[in-house]
Every structure is written in structure tokens, then in C-alpha cells.
Amino acid sequence: MTAVPGAACQCDSDFLSQVERIASMYRGKPEDLVLALHDVQALRNYLPREALRVVARVLDVPESRVYGVATFYSMFSTKPRGRHIIRICESAPCHVMGAKEVIDSLLDQLGVEMGGTTADCLFTVEATSCLGVCGVAPALMIDDEVYGNLVPGDLFEILERYK
Amino acid sequence: MSDITLTIDGRTVHAAPGSTILEAARGAGIRIPTLCWHEDLGTPSACRVCVVEIAGMRTLQPACSYPASQGIVVRTNSPIVREARRMAVELILAHHPDDCLSCARNLRCELQQLASDLGIREIRFERVKRGLPRDESSPSIVRDPDKCINCRRCVEACEKIQGVAALSVINRGFDAVVMPAYEDGLMDAVCVMCGQCTLACPTGAIIERDDTARVWEALSDPDRHVVVQTAPAIRASLGEELGLPAGSIVTGKMAAALRRLGFDRVFDTDFAADVTIMEEGHELLQRLGSGGTLPLITSCSPGWIKFIEHFYPELLPHVSTCKSPQQMFGALAKTYYAERAGIDPAKMFVVSIMPCTAKKFEVQRPEMRASGRQDVDVALTTRELGRMLREAGIDLDDSPEEDFDAPLGISTGAAAIFGATGGVMEAALRTVYEVVTGRELPPESLEFHDVRGLQGVKETTVTLNGNCVNVAVAHGLANARRVLDRIRSGQAPWQFVEIMCCPGGCVGGGGQPIGTVMNTRAERAGALYAADRDMELRSSHKNPAVATLYEEYLERPLSKRSHELLHTHYTPRR
Amino acid sequence: MEFYRSHVLVCGGSPCVAAGCRAVRVEIERLVREQGLDREVRVVETGCLGPCDQGPIVVVYPEGTVYHRVNMGAAREIVAEHLVKGRPVTRLQYAGELPSVSTADDKRTDYFQIQKRIVLENVGLIDPESIEEYIARDGYLALGTALTNLRPADVIETVKRSGLRGRGGAAFPSGAKLEFTARTESDQKYIICNADEGEPGTFKDRLILEGDPHKVIEGMIIMGYAVGATHGYIYIRGEYYISIERIERAIRQARWLGLLGANLFGSGFNFDIEVKKGAGAYVCGEETALIESIEGKRGIPRRKPPYPGTSGLWGKPTVVNNVETIANIPPIILNGADWYRGFGTSTSPGTKVFTLTGNVNNRGLIEVPMGITLREVIYGIGGGIPDGRSFKMAQTGGTAGGCLAEAHLDMPMDYESMQSAGSALGSGALLIIDDSHCIVDVACSLLHFFAHESCGQCTPCREGTTRLVQIFDKLRQFRATQADLDLAMELATVMLRSSLCALGQSVVVPLGTIMQHFEGEIQAHLHGKCSVGLCHGACDCAEGRPAENV
Numbered sequence A: 001m002t003a004v005p006g007a008a009c010q011c012d013s014d015f016l017s018q019v020e021r022i023a024s025m026y027r028g029k030p031e032d033l034v035l036a037l038h039d040v041q042a043l044r045n046y047l048p049r050e051a052l053r054v055v056a057r058v059l060d061v062p063e064s065r066v067y068g069v070a071t072f073y074s075m076f077s078t079k080p081r082g083r084h085i086i087r088i089c090e091s092a093p094c095h096v097m098g099a100k101e102v103i104d105s106l107l108d109q110l111g112v113e114m115g116g117t118t119a120d121c122l123f124t125v126e127a128t129s130c131l132g133v134c135g136v137a138p139a140l141m142i143d144d145e146v147y148g149n150l151v152p153g154d155l156f157e158i159l160e161r162y163k
Numbered sequence B: 001m002s003d004i005t006l007t008i009d010g011r012t013v014h015a016a017p018g019s020t021i022l023e024a025a026r027g028a029g030i031r032i033p034t035l036c037w038h039e040d041l042g043t044p045s046a047c048r049v050c051v052v053e054i055a056g057m058r059t060l061q062p063a064c065s066y067p068a069s070q071g072i073v074v075r076t077n078s079p080i081v082r083e084a085r086r087m088a089v090e091l092i093l094a095h096h097p098d099d100c101l102s103c104a105r106n107l108r109c110e111l112q113q114l115a116s117d118l119g120i121r122e123i124r125f126e127r128v129k130r131g132l133p134r135d136e137s138s139p140s141i142v143r144d145p146d147k148c149i150n151c152r153r154c155v156e157a158c159e160k161i162q163g164v165a166a167l168s169v170i171n172r173g174f175d176a177v178v179m180p181a182y183e184d185g186l187m188d189a190v191c192v193m194c195g196q197c198t199l200a201c202p203t204g205a206i207i208e209r210d211d212t213a214r215v216w217e218a219l220s221d222p223d224r225h226v227v228v229q230t231a232p233a234i235r236a237s238l239g240e241e242l243g244l245p246a247g248s249i250v251t252g253k254m255a256a257a258l259r260r261l262g263f264d265r266v267f268d269t270d271f272a273a274d275v276t277i278m279e280e281g282h283e284l285l286q287r288l289g290s291g292g293t294l295p296l297i298t299s300c301s302p303g304w305i306k307f308i309e310h311f312y313p314e315l316l317p318h319v320s321t322c323k324s325p326q327q328m329f330g331a332l333a334k335t336y337y338a339e340r341a342g343i344d345p346a347k348m349f350v351v352s353i354m355p356c357t358a359k360k361f362e363v364q365r366p367e368m369r370a371s372g373r374q375d376v377d378v379a380l381t382t383r384e385l386g387r388m389l390r391e392a393g394i395d396l397d398d399s400p401e402e403d404f405d406a407p408l409g410i411s412t413g414a415a416a417i418f419g420a421t422g423g424v425m426e427a428a429l430r431t432v433y434e435v436v437t438g439r440e441l442p443p444e445s446l447e448f449h450d451v452r453g454l455q456g457v458k459e460t461t462v463t464l465n466g467n468c469v470n471v472a473v474a475h476g477l478a479n480a481r482r483v484l485d486r487i488r489s490g491q492a493p494w495q496f497v498e499i500m501c502c503p504g505g506c507v508g509g510g511g512q513p514i515g516t517v518m519n520t521r522a523e524r525a526g527a528l529y530a531a532d533r534d535m536e537l538r539s540s541h542k543n544p545a546v547a548t549l550y551e552e553y554l555e556r557p558l559s560k561r562s563h564e565l566l567h568t569h570y571t572p573r574r
Numbered sequence C: 001m002e003f004y005r006s007h008v009l010v011c012g013g014s015p016c017v018a019a020g021c022r023a024v025r026v027e028i029e030r031l032v033r034e035q036g037l038d039r040e041v042r043v044v045e046t047g048c049l050g051p052c053d054q055g056p057i058v059v060v061y062p063e064g065t066v067y068h069r070v071n072m073g074a075a076r077e078i079v080a081e082h083l084v085k086g087r088p089v090t091r092l093q094y095a096g097e098l099p100s101v102s103t104a105d106d107k108r109t110d111y112f113q114i115q116k117r118i119v120l121e122n123v124g125l126i127d128p129e130s131i132e133e134y135i136a137r138d139g140y141l142a143l144g145t146a147l148t149n150l151r152p153a154d155v156i157e158t159v160k161r162s163g164l165r166g167r168g169g170a171a172f173p174s175g176a177k178l179e180f181t182a183r184t185e186s187d188q189k190y191i192i193c194n195a196d197e198g199e200p201g202t203f204k205d206r207l208i209l210e211g212d213p214h215k216v217i218e219g220m221i222i223m224g225y226a227v228g229a230t231h232g233y234i235y236i237r238g239e240y241y242i243s244i245e246r247i248e249r250a251i252r253q254a255r256w257l258g259l260l261g262a263n264l265f266g267s268g269f270n271f272d273i274e275v276k277k278g279a280g281a282y283v284c285g286e287e288t289a290l291i292e293s294i295e296g297k298r299g300i301p302r303r304k305p306p307y308p309g310t311s312g313l314w315g316k317p318t319v320v321n322n323v324e325t326i327a328n329i330p331p332i333i334l335n336g337a338d339w340y341r342g343f344g345t346s347t348s349p350g351t352k353v354f355t356l357t358g359n360v361n362n363r364g365l366i367e368v369p370m371g372i373t374l375r376e377v378i379y380g381i382g383g384g385i386p387d388g389r390s391f392k393m394a395q396t397g398g399t400a401g402g403c404l405a406e407a408h409l410d411m412p413m414d415y416e417s418m419q420s421a422g423s424a425l426g427s428g429a430l431l432i433i434d435d436s437h438c439i440v441d442v443a444c445s446l447l448h449f450f451a452h453e454s455c456g457q458c459t460p461c462r463e464g465t466t467r468l469v470q471i472f473d474k475l476r477q478f479r480a481t482q483a484d485l486d487l488a489m490e491l492a493t494v495m496l497r498s499s500l501c502a503l504g505q506s507v508v509v510p511l512g513t514i515m516q517h518f519e520g521e522i523q524a525h526l527h528g529k530c531s532v533g534l535c536h537g538a539c540d541c542a543e544g545r546p547a548e549n550v
């Protein structure tokens, strides 16, 4: 992999003080690391190393552990991502309902590979395991919104809403 | 005490309550292969090589952690156990590079041994390599993540034994691998270069940086005056590296072997250890007398120094300004010795043989150039010296017993015990006692047994002219944390503290022979104490060569010149 | 309470949200206000109503008229015709009926009478954001009874006698689990509600939490009382935004009314609950991985023993139960063990919530007594296979469950029968697959899931899951040999026997049943044939050519 974690980050002091403020809500609570990372990630949709460093210091957790946790959970990313994160389910219930066509069409429309970010940095597409809305499979999530019963033809209109 | 009775492979076996199936089996002479288990570390039970069949259980259980329970019937060698064990090893091999023959751990690798023991002849899966780059950023440690088998022994050693936590498993599934934070090089991590991970690693995924080539080159350069110093702990471990039993003392043979390798002078770090005691002992007395920062903490161990610079920089004023014996030696070799012997220091090449990987980092520190150039050129570990001797075909056992060269080869028993935890403290107490009281310690009081042994933190009190001096000794940085936390809280009763980076002190250093465990550490320490007992002179201030050094060159301990050559300062790294 | 002429229930379960119910609700509310009906008509967002593929669902009471696939236009029509003029819009009505909806003239078909709602009794009927509505339907009565009339041992005894078994997958007897932890001496114990729900095809826990969050809270408090725990955690997967919101609101409401906190019902018993979020890791549903995750670490399973009952969260005795298991507790305490045993079979008492997905006409959430057959579910409740296709296989219990063929359709769905067929009820996922799908393609999808979700800790699963994917990819490209298949089965068997946790151990369940029940189709792939025509040799290169040498 070529991308260096945090390489593209402009970690201005304003951003870092926001991180510091969020992390401070969990000061001295190493057990809340996952929650802290959720909140910090909400700022920029990913976890730049400068931010992880602040979290490690404030929560008093070794940086290696913070990085280990950040790379374990699939909702976290240590690489820059787009403004909106599209999580598209590729588990069996969506698969048998035609997820593959939807995925192919999505990647095609956005011109990215799975895991990639569009050139305008608007979308990052990630494959995910089951999202728990299989009743309306195939499904995807954009940020915290779920879209179900998808056919390739639906995608254009859905994506338009985020542009 | 009620023993537990169980059946292993049809034999009735007794085990102490709380023991594992593995321990019970070993006690009965039944060998169960292991890989992620290490006798001094908590086991993750993750490799699944040690699985055994327990009657009535649906799945196999890892012998390394499963409790030996009353009445269970265990099979360690049934067809399904063998199938599972071989499959685990086959899977690991299929995801491991195929370069054993050129690996630093060739013939000393637990994975290789296991594959050999199990007779793995075929790997039915596609061979895959991670393809991650080697990390050569550190002057001490080289990591090759492609060879990592995810046993987490290094993680455990670094976090639990050393309290550093420079390493963690990252990612998950097939991509899981051990890395420093942000996948940085170790040089950019909080790594203290102690090398305990290199002892923990069963494979060649974490090894010492090999600097033997630079030494070979110097030795073959006729214009170079190449001198060597050997740390106190080497005499108690080099034999083991070359196949002798743990605890063999090889001082004289080692000196001879080094001469045969071609070193122009074979000196001894023990000389510098005696100098250290003179300097540090007087520093202690000065601080005690003038209200300086107490407790004074020893500074011989470069891994420990890097640790405090990273994690407790606010306590740096407690640390003695004395350089480590290695660096005192280097500074004196390129000044005092060079002058006396009429050698151009620019043509000198100083090699040290150390039990320690952090020494490789220490020689490069910018502070360590008192002679105007790098004082020690290369620090080799016990393992690297072993490699050089094997390459040169020098059989240690066959070597004669020879003496070190004078003057930097003359030392006392106090210096020899530097290699064991508590040794610096004991050596210092011998000298400080006699300097303060003006009385000679009777032979039976020369040994301070309270500060010996492998207990994590040791404490004792000595009376000097009616004043009590409380001292503490810690080894292994997790234990150091306990001591430092007390100092930081202001609750510490001590005036003098010895801290050694590695468990057991230098005998357990990260550059010592592969296979170093607590038991071998104890054997080596025992050998050093025996060597001390055999010495005629057992207190540093009685070293005649040291006396001459002060007379001819340094004047007295803590003199201006001492400060220039033998003392240093530290760099907060937070 | 005010009196309303009509209630409009708009389903707010996540699947309906995915189908756009929120905008529909807002539109209906707006129109109702515009028409000046807001004192007569109350619009309520409810939990899941069941037929998730039909969403957004809107139900108008008192008539019990069910509208499906309601879009904005339909919403306007419903308000204009039904609410203003009192004329139900037949054209928009749902042909099927909802188990949770009692109609004025109750003439349900047999199939819907099969359903029995215990866990879901309130889901879809009440406003999940209103604790008052829960209380109005006997909510927190079981807790009151337990705290004031029962000793902890009585609670445990009732749960034991009810025969309730864990609904999270492992089917461990719930009463025994409580008893074990109750007996362990400790200064502190914990109750953990496992709402990680990562098993593909499962979304029942989400819909329970979204539709009736107080039932789960009440169940946890009762369990805390039974074992002597004063603190509970609800661990919810991070993607369940709505569930997290609802349960957090419900906790605040319960605290506000003194139903959580100190001295509940004046009994001197204290209990409080904290919500912890996951961050995307299926393995965190495994109870010890979940505990690691709550402790702020990588979610890797611990080795057992010790079990959480003796040493769990922070090393303290801990009960971990699934959402559905916990939601069964209040009704059991309220109505008694014998009442509960009146449903289901003797060894699998009670009901089970299933989520029906895949190639069936009606997909969604159902609650049925244990022992119902697959056929009844698929062709009854599920309305059969769409598009004139026929049934090929059903995977029960999620991706870690077994794949059953036609021959198993009449087998009763209870713990024992499922086990005998090499499968499991597991989490209650029912994935129906029709004959347009290739079994090798399905297997690849399942194996890919395991490889993606293996925590990477133990050798057999970390290495093995990816190796199985490789072998089946080869099979899909017609490059595999019999030796590859044999190796795959040997590997999966070793994974069953020696993986550290049930994730790696269970890969053999789907794989073994596929190999067993669909042997012919698998074998055909060795000879370059895919009966469905989905798989093909990758390309002309030597590697891509079908294996000839079998």
C-alpha cells in the first residue's frame, strides 16, 4: 500500500484542538478508546496519526495500542476518505438479491475501485459485512442513512442527493 | 497439598493445582510441541500447535493454557491431534518466506525446529508472502514483518516485561501482523532498543542489527589499532552461545579467542565498571551531603536511559550523570590509553562486546564523543561475537585461558557482578561503605544478599556511620515503572536506586543467546557471583589500575576532566 | 391522555427507514396539520411491523388498514381520502396482513395465526420513544413484581423452569447461566446485552431495540437483580444509528422515572445501564471479544476457561445475553414458566424471532413458536419463491449456519432437529435461495465473509479462512481438483476442532452442509460445468483452463 497514514492531512491546530476537546471527555478512561475514536473520526471521516497521537496521550493508552484498535475495526480508517462514506453490503443475503450488479454499477458511476475515493473527494466506497437491513436487500449506507431494495437504476438519484 | 491426578497418553500423571496440561505433561516427561507459548510470558494460546484431545470434549484444547483438571483423560498424539498440529504448522509455513538458509535465525528458529520435528514435507497451499518492507530504521533492532507468525510474544515482552508497548498487532484476519504505531520504523517509535523482543521472537522476524561486517573490516585493516572490551555479563554467556551449558564462565578462553580473531588489544569493560563505581559512588556521597536530587538512580543501562527519556522525563534529574561503563571505556580508550600508548586516536577502532542491543544505539548518541570522535565504534552482541567465532572456526572450548591486556583489562570482583541485577548497587555499597566509614568491610559482610536474585523490586537498608541509607533495585522496565511511580508520588524512601533495563540485568540482556529465559538468567548471575568470590580484589576502589588512572590522568572522582570524559546529560523524548 | 379519532402508525424500523419512511411520516404530519386534523389524528412512528420488503408501511387505526410501499403521492392520497373522508384507499392496501395489527373484523388467514408474538408483542404497536406507552402495556410490571415479590433465586428458578435458551446462537440454557453467575462470589458483577448482531441475514435485535427498547432495559434490570449485578452494558454495533438513539433515549426516560438508578421500587436494589458502541467487527458478537471491546481493546476473543460467568468484564463475573433472550425475561416473569412452556416444543419452549431474507415473496421479521417447519415459513408466511423460480436451499442461523436442501423442508425448526441436520437455529436468520444461484458462488460469498471477519488471532482461522476462499475461487474458475476439495474439508475440520473461538469453529457448518447436500453441483465444477451458467473459466491462459485431470 502506498498511502502513508495521515499523509494527506492538513492537521491544523484548530483541528487538533477539536480533537483534544473531544478526547478530553474521555480523559483517564482508556476503556472508552473505541468511543473516543468514533467521535474524533466524525471530524474528518478518518483518523490522522496526529489525532491518534492526541487520543493516546489524553486517554493514557500506548500509541501502538491505539493504532492496533484503529486498524482492527472496519468503521475506522487511518487513511483519508471522502466527505461521504458509502458502505455497501456484500454478505450473502444481499449477494443473492443482486448486490453484485449494484456494486458494479456504483463503482462504475463513481469511477473508483472498492475502497477508493472519488476524485472530487465526495465519496469513499467501502465493502462491508451485513448491515442488518437484509429485509430490504440489497442495501447500502451513506453515512448514517440506509438505502434498500436497490437496483442499479436507483443509484444515480441517491448519489445526486449528496452532490 | 492435594495434587491433581489426570491421565495423559494412558499414563497417570500428578500435577500441582493450577498447573496447565503442558506443565503436567512436561513434568511426566511427555513433550507437547508449542510455538506461541514462552515459559516466561503469558500465553495467548493462539498458534494452536499444542492442542490435545480431552475425552468428552467436542473440540481440541490448547495444552499451554488448559488447566490440568482432576480426572481428565488427555491424548497428546492421537490422529486428530497430529492432523490439527500439522495443519497449523503447514498453514504458517505457507504464509512465511522460504529463506531459512539465509535467515539470521537459521538453526535457531522454533518454527524451523517444529517443522523439522513434525516432518512437514509438503505445503499444499499456495505460498504467500506479506511483502512488507524490512524495518532497518533502528541501529539496534531489525524487523522483518514477513517472518512474523503472530505469536504476540514480542508484544507481551515489550508491554508486560518492559512496560514500553512499542508494538501491537494491527489489522485483522490474514492481514494481522505486529507493528509499531502507525507502521513507523522502530526508530520513530517509543522503542527503547532493549532487544527483549528479539529474545521472545521464535523466528527471524525481530533480530539484532548485525554489525559484524564492520568489525571484520576494521580487523583486516593493517592501519587500524583495533581494541575490544567485553561487558561483565559476556563471560557468563558466551560459552552458552557456543554450546556450553548455561552458567559456564569463559573469561580466559574468551580473551584468547578475541586475540585469535585479531584484536590488537583485548580489554575489559570491567575496568570501566570499577571507574563507574568511583564516579557514581562519589556522586551519591555528594548528593547526600549537599542536598542534591535524591534518590540517585544508576545510569549504566542505555535501554533504561531511553526509557526514562521517553516516559518519565521529569525524573531525569534523579539519574546519575555517569556514562555507562561502555562509554567510559570508549572515552578513556581514545584519550588516556591512546596517549599512554602513543596511538593516534583517529586510527583507533573500539569494539565492545555487549549483552545488549541498546548499546548499539548508545554508541551513536551525539553525547558520546568525548574524545572528539565517536568513542565506541561498534557494539556487538553476544550473539554476533558467537557468529564471528563460528565463522572464524575458533572453538572456545579448545582455546587456552589468557589474561586481558593492561591497563584497561584490570578489574575487581565488584565489576564482575555488574552483569547481574543488584550488582551495581552491591559494588557501589562496598566502595561507599569503605569511603564513608574508613573501615574495611570484613569478607563476610562484603556480600549484600538482599539486593541479589530475580525478585522484581528489591529493597534494603545499610547503615553508614549511623546514618541509614535506603536503597532499591529494579530490573525489567515494568518493575522500573513501579519504582518510578513511587518516586514521582514523593512516597519513595530511598536515597539510591539501581535500575537495569532487562530482566535479570545484563545477564538477561536483549543481545544474549537465543533461548535466554529466567532460569538461564539465574544460572549466569550465579556464575558471576562465583567469579567475584574467586577474585582477590572485590571492591572497585582497590583496583590498582583505576588508582593509577586517577593519579596520572583524572586527579580524583568528579574532577573537571572526569566530567568532560565520563559524565553526560540526557534528552527528554516526550 | 388525549383522545384521538385515528392513529396513523408509520413504521420506523430500519428497513422502512431505508425505504424512505421518515419523509413519508413528515409529509403525513404536515398534511394532517394542514387539514386541521392534528387534534383528531395522531401520527406515531413505531418499531418494525414485519414485512420489511414492503416498506414504507403505514397503518391507520381503528380500522387497521395497512398501506404498503407508501410514497409521497400515496401519503397525500391516504390523508385526503382515508383521514379526511374516511374512505380507505383500496388500491394502496397491502394484500397480506400484519401479525401485529388487530383489525376491526379479525379474519386472519391461517398463516398469520401461526405467528405468536411474545418478544415482539409491542413492536409496531407502541411508540418506542414513549415510556408511557410501554408502561400502559404492562411495561415494568415484571420488574416491579420481581423486586417486590420475588427473591433473586425465585427469578432464576422461573427462568430455569421456562426452558428459555440463549437466542444469540449458542442456545445455552439461560437460567443455568444466571444461576452460575449468581453463585459466583464477587464484589461486582455485570450484565451485558449483546446487541452486536453481525450475523448476516439477522436484524431482529435491531428491530426489537428500535421497536420496544424498554423491554430490553426491563429484562436487564431483572437479570441484574437475579445475579446481584448493579451495572449493565448494552453493546450495539456502531452502524445501528437508530437503535443507539432509541435505546439511549429509553435509558434516559427510565432514569427519569426512577426505573433505573438507585433503590428501584423502594427495594434497595440499584441498577444502571451504559451503552457501548462497536465499530464494525462481526467477531465482537462473540461474548469474550465483546468484553475486550468494551474494555477499549481490539475485539479478539479470549481463551476459555475462564468463562465470563466467573471472569468476564474487568475480570468480574458477567452474564452476556442476546437482546432477544433478554426481551423474553419480562414476559416470562410476568406470566410464569408454565405459560411460556405452552408455546413451542418441550425441549425448545417458547417462540423464536426469525428474519426471513433472500428469494421469498415476503421478507421480514416474524415470531413463531419453535417447531414450525421450514415449508410453513417459506411457503406460508414467506409467500413462496418469487418470479416462478423454485427453492434451492435455505441457510438457517446466518452465515455460520448450515445450508439445507429441499429434503429438509418438512423438518421442524427447533434446536434438536436443526442440529441433527448439521445446521442450527443460530441467530434466527433464514436465507432462502432459489435455483438461479450457483452453489459455488454462494459458498464463495460465505467464505469471503469469514475471511473478512476473522480476528486474526489463531492460526487455523486466520490462515484457514483465506485459504478456503482461495480454493473456492479456484473452483469457481474451474481450476480446482479433487485434492483441493479434500484439502478444504480437511482444513475446515481442523478449524472446527482447533480454532480458538466459534467463528473459526463454525466455518465447517455451511461448508460441510454445502459439500454434503450439493455434492453433484460441486463435482460438476471440477469438470468445468456450472449448471446455472454463472461460473466460467477465467480466461484463455493456461491457468484459467478447466482442470482436465480428475
Ligand SMILES: Cc1cc2nc3c(=O)[nH]c(=O)nc-3n(C[C@H](O)[C@H](O)[C@H](O)COP(=O)(O)O)c2cc1C
Binding pocket: C165, C166, C167, C168, C169, C170, C171, C172, C174, C194, C195, C196, C197, C198, C199, C282, C283, C284, C285, C286, C287, C288, C320, C321, C322, C323, C325, C326, C501, C502, C503
Ligand atoms: C463469531 C461470533 C459472533 C457472535 N455474534 C453474536 C451476536 O451478534 N449477538 C449475540 O447475541 N450473540 C452472538 N454470538 C454468541 C455470543 O458469543 C454469546 O453466546 C451470546 O451472546 C450469549 O447470549 P445468549 O445466551 O442469550 O444467546 C456470537 C458468537 C460468535 C462466535
Ligand code: SF4
Binding pocket: B141, B157, B158, B162, B164, B165, B166, B167, B190, B191, B192, B193, B194, B195, B196, B197, B198
Ligand atoms: S527493543 Fe525493547 S522496547 Fe523495542 S520493541 Fe523490542 S522489547 Fe520493545
Ligand code: SF4
Binding pocket: B147, B148, B149, B150, B151, B152, B153, B154, B155, B178, B200, B201, B202, B203, B205, B206
Ligand atoms: S515478531 Fe516474532 S515474537 Fe512478535 S509476533 Fe511476530 S513471530 Fe511472534
Ligand code: SF4
Binding pocket: C283, C300, C301, C453, C454, C455, C456, C457, C458, C459, C461, C462, C499, C500, C501, C502, C503, C504, C505
Ligand atoms: S477462530 Fe478466528 S475469530 Fe476466533 S479467535 Fe481464532 S482467528 Fe479469531
Ligand code: FES
Binding pocket: B033, B034, B035, B036, B037, B043, B044, B045, B046, B047, B048, B049, B050, B051, B062, B063, B064, B065
Ligand atoms: S503453544 Fe499453545 S496455543 Fe500456541
